[in-house]
Amino acid sequence: TQWVYAFGDGKAEGEAGLKNLLGGKGANLAEMSNLGLPVPPGFTITTEVCTYYYDHDNSYPPELKTQLDKALEHVGKLTGRTFGDAQNPLLVSVRSGARASMPGMMDTVLNLGLNDITVAALAKGAGDERFAYDSYRRFITMYSNVVLDIEHHHFEEALDAYKDRRGYTLDTDVTADDWKALIPQYMAIVEKQLGRPFPQDPQEQLWGAIGAVFGSWMNNRAIKYRELHAIPASWGTAVNVQAMVFGNMGETSATGVAFTRNPSTGERELYGEFLINAQGEDVVAGIRTPQDITERARIASGSDRPSMERAMPAAYNELVRIYGILEKHYRDMQDMEFTVETGKLWMLQTRNGKRTAKAALRIAVELASEGLISDEEAIMRVEPSALDQLLHPMIDPKADRKIIASGLPASPGAACGEIVFNSDDAEAARKAGRKVILVRVETSPEDIHGMHAAEGILTTRGGMTSHAAVVARGMGKPCVSGAGSIRVDYAAQTLTVAGETLRKGDVITVDGGSGQVLLGQVRMLEPELSGEFATLMGWADKVRRMKVRANAETPLDAETARNFGAEGIGLCRTEHMFFEGDRIVAVREMILSDDEKGRRAALAKLLPMQRKDFAELFKIMHGLPVTIRLLDPPLHEFLPHSEAEMEEVAKAMNASVEKLKRRAAELHEFNPMLGFRGVRLAIAYPEIAEMQARAIFEAAVEAGRASGEPVVPEIMVPLVMTKAELDLVRARIDAMAAAVAKETGVTVEYQVGTMIELPRAALRAGDIAESAEFFSFGTNDLTQTALGISRDDAASFLGSYTQKGILAADPFVTIDQEGVGELIQIAVERGRQVRQDIKLGICGEHGGDPASIHFCNEIGLDYVSCSPYRVPIARLAAAQAAL
Numbered sequence: 107t108q109w110v111y112a113f114g115d116g117k118a119e120g121e122a123g124l125k126n127l128l129g130g131k132g133a134n135l136a137e138m139s140n141l142g143l144p145v146p147p148g149f150t151i152t153t154e155v156c157t158y159y160y161d162h163d164n165s166y167p168p169e170l171k172t173q174l175d176k177a178l179e180h181v182g183k184l185t186g187r188t189f190g191d192a193q194n195p196l197l198v199s200v201r202s203g204a205r206a207s208m209p210g211m212m213d214t215v216l217n218l219g220l221n222d223i224t225v226a227a228l229a230k231g232a233g234d235e236r237f238a239y240d241s242y243r244r245f246i247t248m249y250s251n252v253v254l255d256i257e258h259h260h261f262e263e264a265l266d267a268y269k270d271r272r273g274y275t276l277d278t279d280v281t282a283d284d285w286k287a288l289i290p291q292y293m294a295i296v297e298k299q300l301g302r303p304f305p306q307d308p309q310e311q312l313w314g315a316i317g318a319v320f321g322s323w324m325n326n327r328a329i330k331y332r333e334l335h336a337i338p339a340s341w342g343t344a345v346n347v348q349a350m351v352f353g354n355m356g357e358t359s360a361t362g363v364a365f366t367r368n369p370s371t372g373e374r375e376l377y378g379e380f381l382i383n384a385q386g387e388d389v390v391a392g393i394r395t396p397q398d399i400t401e402r403a404r405i406a407s408g409s410d411r412p413s414m415e416r417a418m419p420a421a422y423n424e425l426v427r428i429y430g431i432l433e434k435h436y437r438d439m440q441d442m443e444f445t446v447e448t449g450k451l452w453m454l455q456t457r458n459g460k461r462t463a464k465a466a467l468r469i470a471v472e473l474a475s476e477g478l479i480s481d482e483e484a485i486m487r488v489e490p491s492a493l494d495q496l497l498h499p500m501i502d503p504k505a506d507r508k509i510i511a512s513g514l515p516a517s518p519g520a521a522c523g524e525i526v527f528n529s530d531d532a533e534a535a536r537k538a539g540r541k542v543i544l545v546r547v548e549t550s551p552e553d554i555h556g557m558h559a560a561e562g563i564l565t566t567r568g569g570m571t572s573h574a575a576v577v578a579r580g581m582g583k584p585c586v587s588g589a590g591s592i593r594v595d596y597a598a599q600t601l602t603v604a605g606e607t608l609r610k611g612d613v614i615t616v617d618g619g620s621g622q623v624l625l626g627q628v629r630m631l632e633p634e635l636s637g638e639f640a641t642l643m644g645w646a647d648k649v650r651r652m653k654v655r656a657n658a659e660t661p662l663d664a665e666t667a668r669n670f671g672a673e674g675i676g677l678c679r680t681e682h683m684f685f686e687g688d689r690i691v692a693v694r695e696m697i698l699s700d701d702e703k704g705r706r707a708a709l710a711k712l713l714p715m716q717r718k719d720f721a722e723l724f725k726i727m728h729g730l731p732v733t734i735r736l737l738d739p740p741l742h743e744f745l746p747h748s749e750a751e752m753e754e755v756a757k758a759m760n761a762s763v764e765k766l767k768r769r770a771a772e773l774h775e776f777n778p779m780l781g782f783r784g785v786r787l788a789i790a791y792p793e794i795a796e797m798q799a800r801a802i803f804e805a806a807v808e809a810g811r812a813s814g815e816p817v818v819p820e821i822m823v824p825l826v827m828t829k830a831e832l833d834l835v836r837a838r839i840d841a842m843a844a845a846v847a848k849e850t851g852v853t854v855e856y857q858v859g860t861m862i863e864l865p866r867a868a869l870r871a872g873d874i875a876e877s878a879e880f881f882s883f884g885t886n887d888l889t890q891t892a893l894g895i896s897r898d899d900a901a902s903f904l905g906s907y908t909q910k911g912i913l914a915a916d917p918f919v920t921i922d923q924e925g926v927g928e929l930i931q932i933a934v935e936r937g938r939q940v941r942q943d944i945k946l947g948i949c950g951e952h953g954g955d956p957a958s959i960h961f962c963n964e965i966g967l968d969y970v971s972c973s974p975y976r977v978p979i980a981r982l983a984a985a986q987a988a989l
């Protein structure tokens with residue numbers, strides 16, 4: 107087996123494709139060597155050695171030593187030096203390098219091979235004693251720290267005491283003689299801490315460092331990181347051993363990092379920083395402030411220290427030449443590390459650079475425009491969920507965050523405002539021109555007006571499909587839900603968290619992208635839907651198969667959805683309209699009625715309002731399909747709850763409080779989500795469905811007349827479990843269609859379909875399809891009913907399920923493919939068997955989740971429907987799924 111892969115001098119045994127074997131760093135060092143770029147020679151010990159090491163009781167393969175010695179000798183030949191030689195010593199760096207960059211592991215040991223003898227040779231060779239002894243003391247501290255596990259502070263204390271004695275303030279005051287005097291003190295520290303002396307033998311140093319890299323693969327931080335990022339322990343890490351080049355050899359030497367494009371804006375420019383006369387750790391440690399690379403950046407930053415472009419023009423031009431080569435070769439933005447040693451540029455690393463969503467978008471589109479990648483590749487380069495960041499205001503990454511609590515990132519974007527604890531206060535404040543954050547334990551349909559009025563919403567209970575989360579996403583309002591560490595006291599109008607109490611009127615900021623709740627006002631950045639966004643969306647639309655619709659009911663939502671490219675409405679939740687304006691009065695009248703006659707009278711008042719709602723929706727959607735769902739929630743949601751509200755409502759309605767209370771008590775349910783709701787309402791009170799059907803048909807006639815084009819409404823029946831239920835409701839709808847046709851002289855074409863949101867409905871999809879022209883999978887309820895997990899109460903325990911790996915993801919966010927997914931597949935299959943052209947879509951929250959969208963594409967759904975602000979995400983995800 108080949109355990110060691112050499113590189114350097116314009117060739118390499120490895121290449122970029124061998125990332126699994128050589129790790130990211132090793133594979134790219136090999137690739138850069140093959141490209142003929144200046145890479146200090148070295149070799150990579152493969153990840154298989156790491157695996158072997160752990161499979162064989164922390165021991166190495168027997169052939170490793172021979173292979174390593176040979177590789178080391180070769181490096182010596184290329185550099186004209188010998189490892190451990192007293193006159194002309196080869197010094198090396200040792201670095202870890204897993205497949206994916208992995209913080210937590212041992213990172214780097216520099217200057218390895220130095221000892222009391224070779225340090226003198228280094229001083230002589232460089233003609234600089236201070237440089238040599240400074241390098242040696244750096245090596246001793248770094249090696250002691252990461253390999254021998256001796257804490258840094260021991261050395262720092264010795265250095266500080268020494269500097270105090272000499273009256274120095276800066277490290278740069280320390281002379282060669284000072285370092286020479288300090289090094290024996292450092293050695294004494296090691297011996298005291300370790301019980302044996304610092305290893306002088308370069309071979310022992312090297313094997314010690316290699317062992318430390320492999321050992322760090324299993325340290326707690328690395329294990330934790332792998333857990334969080336689903337990286338299997340079996341991958342292992344590689345070790346890179348490479349000839350040292352020195353950025354600290356005086357004023358013509360330097361070290362730095364650079365991106366081939368700006369990682370925060372995506373602009374095409376060499377972007378980065380460098381430090382003259384320094385080693386890599388100095389840039390990272392942040393002790394000295396780095397300088398700009400380009401003159402342009404220096405002018406922009408107003409720095410009075412020279413740019414690399416001015417200070418080292420030859421090395422700078424070489425970096426510019428190389429970055430062009432690397433970008434063309436890797437066809438992506440690169441993040442590079444380099445060192446300049448006495449004027450000569452050396453490349454130490456390159457990799458695809460991390461970037462913000464904004465930069466990802468711009469870079470993908472520009473790379474495609476430059477011809478480096480295809481449009482399809484550009485589509486694949488942008489993470490759909492990252493678009494969220496671009497569509498909402500977000501917290502300035504440079505702003506200070508005083509985090510007081512964390513909840514679920516329920517609806518993206520950030521907002522700040524004064525705390526209010528109820529929806530009426532929110533509305534009043536809004537009218538007075540103030541910005542508020544609505545803070546509730548949880549929200550209900552009664553809070554819609556408050557949510558509209560608020561800049562953002564914070565709840566202390568509820569998951570990703572709780573009322574607050576779903577409605578906020580629909581409105582495009584930032585929302586943090588289920589922030590369980592916050593205690594809300596409605597009576598006192600306060601919230602308490604971490605020992606601190608905030609009052610109504612105090613200002614907080616919610617970051618719905620991260621789930622954080624922050625104290626005070628925080629600086630924001632406004633979204634910018636630039637040209638690249640439209641370009642990429644256009645490319646995505648060309649390749650995707652599935653249509654993308656929106657869940658929307660208000661004209662504003664519908665407009666937003668259209669602006670974001672929605673191709674129809676997949677779910678209009680009519681109950682949301684019942685809270686608009688004074689519709690609620692008529693709704694309550696209907697609920698309080700003693701008989702059908704009374705109900706019909708109240709419904710007659712609602713009819714013109716609903717008709718107007720629907721006509722407006724049809725007008726905005728302009729010939730695109732609109733799916734309207736019949737009333738779904740249990741009726742008690744429309745009644746007031748608190749004593750005070752009851753009295754107020756009773757007075758307004760001219761009814762007695764007793765009656766209101768009695769009716770509320772009658773409607774009370776232990777399990778409202780599994781109770782008197784959905785199609786069950788239409789079965790018991792068909793007059794409600796009839797009124798809604800009439801409103802839909804009359805609106806269709808009206809909108810059709812106005813536009814000259816026929817409107818084809820899709821009427822959807824929720825929570826169906828049997829064909830018989832659907833048949834009963836369907837008969838009423840068909841009868842109403844005939845009646846309206848007779849009255850108006852216009853026959854409206856329409857479809858009747860059902861939601862599949864109960865396991866029984868999925869299993870009996872064959873029967874149901876006989877009466878349904880379309881299915882829309884209501885995966886919020888289907889997840890709730892298939893898993894037996896209440897969507898409103900899941901937050902309290904679901905977290906530990908995902909943490910412990912029992913569930914891979916929150917099933918209310920990403921479809922549980924094995925369970926809920928199979929039910930959907932069964933329904934698709936059985937539905938199509940009976941009705942070949944049945945239209946199939948999804949309108950649960952999963953319709954806006956990229957992973958779930960992939961699944962929907964795979965099983966052949968015709969469309970996904972999601973909240974308006976997620977439409978672009980869904981368009982991109984659907985395109986990626988199709989590629």
Ligand code: PEP
Binds near residue numbers: 679863
């Ligand atoms: C669903 O259950 O997935 C759905 C879309 O309906 P709602 O969220 O309104 O219950």
Ligand code: MG
Binds near residue numbers: 824863884886
């Ligand atoms: Mg539902």
